Amino acid sequence: MRCLLFFDFDGTLTPIVARPSLAKLGKDKLELLKNLAKIPAVTIAIISGRKLTTLKEKINIPGSYYVGNHGFEISGPKTNFVHPKAKEAKPLFKKILLELKKGLRGIKGIIIEDKGATLSLHYRCVEGPKVAEVKRIFNKLAESWPKSKIKITEGKKVFEIRPKVKWDKGEAVRWLLKHLGFQKGDCPIYIGDDTTDEDAFKVLASKGVTIKVGPLKNSLAQKSLKDIEAVYKFLETLLLEISAKSC
Ligand SMILES: [Mg+2]
Structure with missing residues (x-):
């Protein structure tokens, strides 16, 4: 079984700040994500509305995938995709x-x-x-x-x-699942906080675990985490569990 961890960036991994350029990931938090990514059965993808290059500057986790511009640009190991539209x-x-x-x-x-x-x-x-x-x-x-x-x-x-093209974070997730050879039994988990993450929640409804950061009201996500700190608490537990199982 493989774990595919999809994260939105702003409001999910970093607090929303007055100036988007100032959003920053703390050292401990980045370390936790890197430790998760080191597990061979875990693949991380960061999915954001930000420009791909900016996203990569903000968060650098070796071996991970980056989805910028709401899915219009995807980059990762041996992967470089720009939607023709x-x-x-x-x-x-x-x-x-x-x-x-x-x-x-x-x-x-x-x-x-x-x-x-x-x-x-x-x-x-x-x-x-x-x-x-x-x-x-x-x-x-x-x-x-x-x-x-x-x-x-x-x-x-x-x-x-x-x-205007039927392409959004949900389609990007679908593209990545195919690209990464997702199989039944693998476990995709998507964590996001904003309206644009709803498309991904929809795509993964029957395929994985979907988590909204903040209240679940009006969301298609299956579960919720109160805030960003709760996201990292969840990831710490996940790291321990996956390491124990060597999933
Ligand atoms: Mg967000």
Whole structure:
């Protein structure tokens, strides 16, 4: 039996911070993940909305897989995948980026994250009264964007814009299970905290264990862990159990 451990990054392995660039994994926590990855029967994949290169800079676990841009980019041992639709949509995303920069110019606290094939507009640093204005401007701009080509989702104080293609964290998980030769009896575990993780919870509903960080309300996950600390407690127990069984 193999254990495939899928983790979201922000809000699951690291606390959500005011500036995404400042998110950092503590040394002990990284060590715990590395120890899990050292077990031959364990494979780790980090699945995030972040740009692949940024994700790899933030968390470096030898032998692991990294899924960036909500699944549009996947990298790992002998693995380099970019979804063709992501390549195709680049010019459109360049245009949207310029419109967002222009439209939201002057609003303090806005962070526009250019991830190549996808874009994120973070407003967690915007002062309360200004948030409604950000949303109004964003929705106004979005009216002119081709609905047939892009998909907009709203997460925790962030708008995410992605190419419109049936491809998400769930599809990336499906791709990885196939790529890694997942077999009946293997145990995939997915831990995530945000709306974009729901696609993965759905894909793994009958195949593995799905865990939401935070309240289970409105989630497709089977179980929940209270917070990030509880995630690491769970991983410590898992490490002990798997090591004992040498699974
Ligand atoms: Mg998250």
